[in-house]
Amino acid sequence: MRVVVHVDGGARGNPGPAAAAAVVTDAASGAELDEATRYLGDSVTNNVAEYHGLLLGLERARAVGADEVEVVNDSELIAKQVNGEYKVKHPDMKALHAEALAALSSFSSWSIRSVPRAKNADADALVNQALDAAAL
Template sequence: MKVYAYADGASRGNPGLSASGYWLLDESHRLIFKRAFYNGKCTNNVAEYMAVIEALRKALELLGPDAEVVLVSDSRLVISQIAGKYKVRSPNLKALNEDAKVLLGRFRSHRLLNVRRENEYVSKVDADLNELLDSIEEGGADTAPGPKIHRGDNFQAKI
């Protein structure tokens, strides 16, 4: 099975309050699973990596190593670092980069796509992050790191 993992991170201030999230879609672009979560205070690049790592973990958990994953992000830095096109200079990002590469290596195959933030699905993930951060800033959400989870109607766990 092919899965599309649309991942995004956001930070209000850099560093500042941050959130990460992702949507997992099947080959027909139907929602399998989505999540938005609070990271606390960190940089935008850390938030982007956290989104990628958690998306890959969840895709592996739900679909297993036989899945083909297409990782889609608007972060040129993160996609280029994972692909080995850019060096990872920041000590904070080195471990995250390695985690992402290890997770990608567990899938049957993978592709990395860097898209514009206006991409239909990346913009939906971004809207989820902004909703979560707005709620935190207004005091209406628990600031303990944790998931906002939704399973798509067509979700089928791998047995």
């Protein structure tokens, strides 16, 4: 089964309180199959949160039985690092990058691309909902 996974991560402050989110849809029909959020803590950077969004999305894609995944995010940095176009220099991100590549390798095919934030609105909204809930 092929899915599209919209992922996002964000921190309020950099570092600051952060969350990750993913929305999994069927690639053929566009029907939503799953969504998830995860609060990441009170002192996380935006880029680390973005990687956690990617990892959460891959976890949820696997949980719904996907064997092919198209990842859509709004972080050009993460997409280009995963695609091998940019080097990963930050120590915290090196481990997350390696974990993401390992998770992606479990799919028969995968791709990742970045889009403007407006085209990733559902995942972005879930990140903000998780951050708002944590602030209560």
